[in-house]
Amino acid sequence: MTLPSHFDTIIFDLGGVLVDWNPRYMYRQIFSDEAEMERFLEEVTTGHWNEQQDAGRTLAEATELLVAEHPHYEPEIRAFYGRWTEMLNGAIEDTVAILDEIRNKGKHRVYALTNWSNETFPYALDNFHFLHWFEGILVSGDEKLIKPDPAIYELLLSRYNIERSTALFIDDNLNNVHGALAVGLPAVQFESPEQLRAFLVEKGVL
Incomplete structure (x- = not known):
């Protein structure tokens, strides 16, 4: 137009x-391997999954859903909202x-x-x-x-x-x-x- x-x-x-928000700010403190972190963000805590919280799904429900699907990543998944403020890098x-x-x-x-x-x-x-x-x-x-x-x-x-x-x-x-x-x-x-x-x-x- x-x-x-x-x-x-x-x-x-x-x-x-x-607002400078990026989950990598936090997850670089958890993953020592950048490639593994990127796979985790792409395949586990996906953009689509995150959007559902933006649409009103509760953080608790979202977390438990993902833990059930990827139990081997439970600590990393729980960190998403447990340490969410560390994804903010200021204005x-x-x-x-x-x-x-x-x-x-x-x-x-x-x-x-x-x-x-x-x-x-x-x-x-x-x-x-x-x-x-x-x-x-x-x-x-x-x-x-x-x-x-x-x-x-x-x-x-x-x-x-x-x-x-x-x-x-x-x-x-x-x-x-x-x-x-x-x-x-x-x-x-x-x-x-x-x-x-x-x-x-x-x-x-x-």
């Missing part, structure tokens, strides 16, 4: 855009600076749309001050919906009375960008703070 020349609302994804400060500039200009509404477990998100709220800068945050685990399901974008737009044609959604996951575009919500893939800043300058947001 052709992006509009003017935006009045900016919608941020969180993980991978504003992506250069993107936080972009968010700060946008809100200080006062010309755009700012919201967040995140695939995140409702059980772990309170920790993020307590530890990342900039999450309180948003006018609203829609958390997938609370809604039992995950990107790129069209319903989650529609819910965000209706809940916060956002005009889709003049909003911009930013996400590092290309599937989620395509999901937004499919419902008529302008979107751009986040590749780096520098790339995002250049894009927003070009569009007159910064």
